[in-house]
Amino acid sequence: MAIIGIPSNHLNHPNPKHRTNYVDYTQQNYTAALREAGALPVVFPMGSPEEAAEYVNSVDAVLLIGGQDVGPLFYGEDPTPQMGETDRQRDLFELAIVAEARKQNKPLMGICRGAQFINVALGGTLIQDIDTQYTPENGNPIVKHDQFPVKWYEPTHRLDVLPDNFLTGTLGDNPIVNSFHHQGIKQLGADLQPAAFASDGTVEAYQSSDASVRAVQYHPEMMFERDKTHLRVFQDFVDYVNAQK
Ligand SMILES: [Mn+2]
Numbered sequence: 001m002a003i004i005g006i007p008s009n010h011l012n013h014p015n016p017k018h019r020t021n022y023v024d025y026t027q028q029n030y031t032a033a034l035r036e037a038g039a040l041p042v043v044f045p046m047g048s049p050e051e052a053a054e055y056v057n058s059v060d061a062v063l064l065i066g067g068q069d070v071g072p073l074f075y076g077e078d079p080t081p082q083m084g085e086t087d088r089q090r091d092l093f094e095l096a097i098v099a100e101a102r103k104q105n106k107p108l109m110g111i112c113r114g115a116q117f118i119n120v121a122l123g124g125t126l127i128q129d130i131d132t133q134y135t136p137e138n139g140n141p142i143v144k145h146d147q148f149p150v151k152w153y154e155p156t157h158r159l160d161v162l163p164d165n166f167l168t169g170t171l172g173d174n175p176i177v178n179s180f181h182h183q184g185i186k187q188l189g190a191d192l193q194p195a196a197f198a199s200d201g202t203v204e205a206y207q208s209s210d211a212s213v214r215a216v217q218y219h220p221e222m223m224f225e226r227d228k229t230h231l232r233v234f235q236d237f238v239d240y241v242n243a244q245k
Pocket of ligand 1: 144145157178179180181198202204217218
C-alpha cells in the first residue's frame with residue numbers, strides 16, 4: 001500500500017474552540033481522496049527543516065496541499081499590497097520536504113498552494129495577485145480564479161488540457177473545475193511543463209518530464225465525492241507511486 005505524507009497546515013490564530021492552544025490540521029477531503037484511491041495517508045505535523053529527511057524517508061510519496069500564499073521572498077520578490085496571509089514556518093518546512101523528496105526520489109503531488117509551492121521550490125515564480133497583476137498574453141479576459149462565494153465543490157471554469165501529460169484523457173479535453181486561488185504560476189521551475197491552462201493562459205496544471213512531480217491548481221479533493229471522475233488524479237498518482245516502489 002502506498003504511504004503518502006501530507007505536511008499539515010496549522011491554526012495559529014486564537015479561535016473560540018482552541019483559543020491559543022493551536023492545532024496542526026489537514027482537511028479530511030485530502031485524506032479521504034487518498035484512502036479512496038487505496039493509499040494510506042500520513043500527516044506530518046508542521047515541523048522544522050531538520051526533520052524533513054526522516055519524514056520523507058518514512059513515506060513513499062508526498063502530497064502538498066492548499067493554504068496560505070507562498071512568501072514572495074522565496075521567489076525573489078517583495079510582497080505587493082495584495083498579498084494574503086503567508087506563513088514562514090510552513091514555507092521553510094515544506095521547502096525542506098520538497099528538497100528531500102527530490103533527493104530521495106519520492107514522487108510529489110501538489111494541489112492549489114501545493115502546486116504553487118512546488119513550483120517555487122523548484123526555481124519557479126508566481127504572480128502575486130492575478131486580478132491586479134496579470135494581463136493575459138492571449139488577449140482573453142482574466143478568468144475569475146477565486147470563485148467564492150460559489151460552493152467549493154462546484155466547477156466554474158474550463159481547462160484546456162494539453163496532450164501527453166498526467167491529466168490527458170482523464171477528464172476530457174475541456175473539463176470544468178473549481179477554483180480558489182488569487183495567485184498563479186508565472187514562470188515554471190526547472191524541468192516543469194504545463195499540463196493544462198485556463199482560457200486566460202493561467203497554468204492550471206503542470207508536471208515534470210517523468211511525471212514524478214505533478215500538480216493541479218484546482219481542488220479535485222473537493223469534487224471527487226460528487227463527481228468520481230475527479231478521483232482519477234489521485235488514483236493515477238497512487239498507481240504511479242505503487243509502480244515506483
Ligand atoms: Mn483557476
